[in-house]
Amino acid sequence: MRRARGPAAAALLAGCGGPQAPLDAWGPQAGRIAELSVLLIAGGGAILSLVVLCIALAVWAPPAVRRRLGGLGFVAGMGLAFPAITLSALLVHTLGASRALALFGAGAEPLVVEITGRQYWWEVRYPGTPGAVTANELRLPRGREVELVLTSGDVIHSVWIPNLHGKLDMIPGRANRQRLRADRTGELRGQCTEFCGRQHALMAFAVVVEEPEAFDAWLARQAAPVPAPATAAEEAGMRVFGAAGCGACHAVRGTPWEARLAPDLSRVGSRRTLAAGALPNTLGHLAGWIAAPQDIKPGNAMPAYARALSGEEILALATWLDGLR
Structure with missing residues (x-):
């Protein structure tokens, strides 16, 4: 049994990383969301353990202990006071995290990227570089603030890059904005997370984070006319x-x-x-x-x-x- 624990633990930890993993934060926004997620998971686990303990005591504990569990003080404390205090504290912490997400990178000049969701693909435009248009692939420079301008060309979609930020809806006729920053280079995966039709599950896109010099060269190449046929x-x-x-x-x-x-x-x-x-x-x-x-x-x-x-x-x-x- 001891030999099996190592691979099992490695498999569980592997689920926390990778190209589409909310707990594997590549930037400050995803890092704050990951911290909140860990708090909710750990807190929920602790409360579940407490509830299981109380049930076990109510079933198997001596009569005196069971009488205390059914007393007015215990019921009022654990059934009313504890949930009210816990949920109020969680609300305050969550509002603080939401405010921090809104303020990340507020003073920096961002790279603007326009993403339009369509059935069933993504149009990606870089308005600061006329002519730079791609599809189903988002390229970002490492370490730079980016503002995604999100809209839809048909039905409601939702974009989610778990390693960089939370999900945000894409609504026809409306532009939603999301600030993010990638601090590591490599490849990630984005996904549509709002059911948009029969091929919703096959509506993904690649996210490539490069060093700024490589990104600038790629962006210039995207805007240039294609070469004449070589063969x-x-x-x-x-x-x-x-x-x-x-x-x-x-x-x-x-x-x-x-x-x-x-x-x-x-x-x-x-x-x-x-x-x-x-x-x-x-x-x-x-x-x-x-x-x-x-x-x-x-x-x-x-x-x-x-x-x-x-x-x-x-x-x-x-x-x-x-x-x-």
Whole structure:
């Protein structure tokens, strides 16, 4: 039994860390929320233990002890005074934590990032750098205050990056704002936490925290027009993109296609995932998504091209998109 305790404890502790773990705080806002969470968990555990002890005493204790448990003083103290004092103290502490969250980084000039939730993907814009638009991926510089401007293009969504902050709703016609800061580099995961349709569970996004220099270089690359096709296959894929009408929904900077109905594909080859976290971003998965998106993520707005395009055309199109980095 002793040998089993080590792996079991490691498994439990592993659940407190990772790319989507509220108790693994990467910034001050998440740190304050994690402290409050630990307080609630520890306090709830202590109160549960006390209640279990009282039940055990009421069942098995000597008659004199059981009479005291049923007395007016014990009932008034534990049933009225203790809950009132505990809940009042918790209310005061929670209001203080909420105020601290609202004041974090209030004096700093933040990096503004606009995120629009759609069924079932995320549009991410950096208004301070015209033309810098991506989808299903949020990039942040380490150590800088960031203000997320959150809205929705259709139904109510909710954005949650557990390692950085709490969740906040995204409401059509309204912009909610959330301040956060990431103090560590690496990759995290965000998720929609408001049921928004049949593919709600497959509406995630990658969060990449980089050093400021690397972030600035990435941001400049996002705003720049895409390069011309480098190979014959990429050139053929670009022609397929136009002939198939993909530009009616998607935008690719530096080309005639500037639509905003679907994800911007200007640098799609450099993204971590496809279809809002549904697939890893590889050439094979990209071709499969173009051919049969409804088999992968039923109910999304992407039409299937398996019958409209030949296998060679789909592969050429995927090759061009994969090269957009």
